[in-house]
Amino acid sequence: MVAKLVRFAVRRSLNDTRHVRVVKRRHATGLVAEVYRQVERDFKMLAPPVALHSAAPDTLAAAWMVLRETLLAQGVADRAAKEAVATGVSLANACPYCADVHGMTLAAIPDAGDRTGYEEWARASATGPVPAPFPAPQAAELVGVAVAFHHYNRMVNVFLSESPFPSHVPESAKPKARQVLGGVLRPGPDGAAPGTSVDLLPAVPVPDELAWARGNPVVADAFARAYAAVDAAGARSVPPNVRGVVRARLSTWDGRPPGLSRSWVEDEVAGLPSEDRPAGRLALVIALSSFQLDDSLVEDYRRTAPGDDTLVELAAWSSMTAARRISTWLAAPGESSAAA
The missing domain is CATH 1.20.1290 (AhpD-like)
Structure with a gap:
């Protein structure tokens, strides 16, 4: 009980x-x-x-x-x-x-x-x-x-x-x-059977960046399909200029928070067209320091792109792109210990 x-x-x-309405189970x-x-x-x-x-x-x-x-x-x-x-x-x-x-x-x-x-x-x-x-x-x-x-x-x-x-x-x-x-x-004692979710999304080739998953074909397949879906979401909902700024910033990022304040964000978005800056601020903060996010960033963005689907897709693309950057140093060859 x-x-x-x-x-x-x-x-x-x-x-x-x-910020968004979750689809009710009954709907x-x-x-x-x-x-x-x-x-x-x-x-x-x-x-x-x-x-x-x-x-x-x-x-x-x-x-x-x-x-x-x-x-x-x-x-x-x-x-x-x-x-x-x-x-x-x-x-x-x-x-x-x-x-x-x-x-x-x-x-x-x-x-x-x-x-x-x-x-x-x-x-x-x-x-x-x-x-x-x-x-x-x-x-x-x-x-x-x-x-x-x-x-x-x-x-x-x-x-x-x-x-x-x-x-x-x-x-x-x-x-x-x-x-x-x-x-x-x-x-439970047996765990869930592997692979029952992968057909939710279309099959795609496994990219080289998933070399860390090569020991488990189901994991590699799941991530390949997920990456492709989130990339497509980003193409729909994140302005190309913003995707370029986020990728450029992440390409040299070492995982550390960029600063105690959010002043760094303004430097990053300075070169964007004014209409893309709300999306740029939000995407960068989600990717690099999501704990710094406040309602004002989301509200500014919602004035330019009011749909829940667009907001979720921008956030998901930013989050997954940062996670993919981190994956590049999580499993470099030979770093896993031989000991359990």
């Missing part, structure tokens, strides 16, 4: 989604309905970080695929290691929502052991390459989890509050709620 109430509370937190059709069905099957609830993408169905499918086929699907890395990586990345990106959810899930896994090394690797690797604490056969899954959460943390920082529980839940009730939700999210 308590678990049902907690699941209900988390589902209600979808009402606290900022979902087509691709959105199928993604929702898979999320509820594998997560035991409609997870708000996935559902927030619902105004743009292809980006919803892309986000779900990279999460499911790394974090949830059964593979050579165990779920505790994956949850530790998800937690570490979320801490690095100052995403309290994701850090809370995945920290509580890790705590609920029996016999998880000490996964501090995995969390520390994930946290440190956000700002450059560090030796991995896992064997090479686990790299596709664990690097995949890290890349997925570099995307998710940015999206959550834009669209969700700092807590997975709705605003009406009192602080005094949250410790017990965390314990219960961790138990709800705790994986």
Whole structure:
């Protein structure tokens, strides 16, 4: 009974989604309905970080695929290691929502052991390459989890509050709620079957940048399809000039926040046409320092592009493009340890 109430509370937190309207479960059709069905099957609830993408169905499918086929699907890395990586990345990106959810899930896994090394690797690797604490056969899954959460943390920082529980839940009730939700999210003994999400999006060739995923063809396929879908979303919703500025800035980025204030953004967008600057500011802040985002950036952008789908696609493209940049140093050849 308590678990049902907690699941209900988390589902209600979808009402606290900022800036966009999430497609209600009862109104979902087509691709959105199928993604929702898979999320509820594998997560035991409609997870708000996935559902927030619902105004743009292809980006919803892309986000779900990279999460499911790394974090949830059964593979050579165990779920505790994956949850530790998800937690570490979320801490690095100052995403309290994701850090809370995945920290509580890790705590609920029996016999998880000490996964501090995995969390520390994930946290440190956000700002450059560090030796991995896992064997090479686990790299596709664990690097995949890290890349997925570099995307998710940015999206959550834009669209969700700092807590997975709705605003009406009192602080005094949250410790017990965390314990219960961790138990709800705790994986079963067998894990989810790999590959059941990949047909949500069309097949595409696996690009060279996914060499880090070569040890797991399902992960490589999921990311290839997801990247292609998010690139297409960017082409629809992000002005070409803005995409060029973001890519140029990311090409030399080492993962570190660009500054305590947002003054750096004005220098970056100075060369853009005035009509593209709101999109440029928003895309750059999401990509490089999503924790600095405030409502004014979104409101300025919405005056130029009012659709929820356009906002979600811009945010998803910015988030995934940053995650792809980070992937270039997460799994350089030979960096994975031979020790478990």
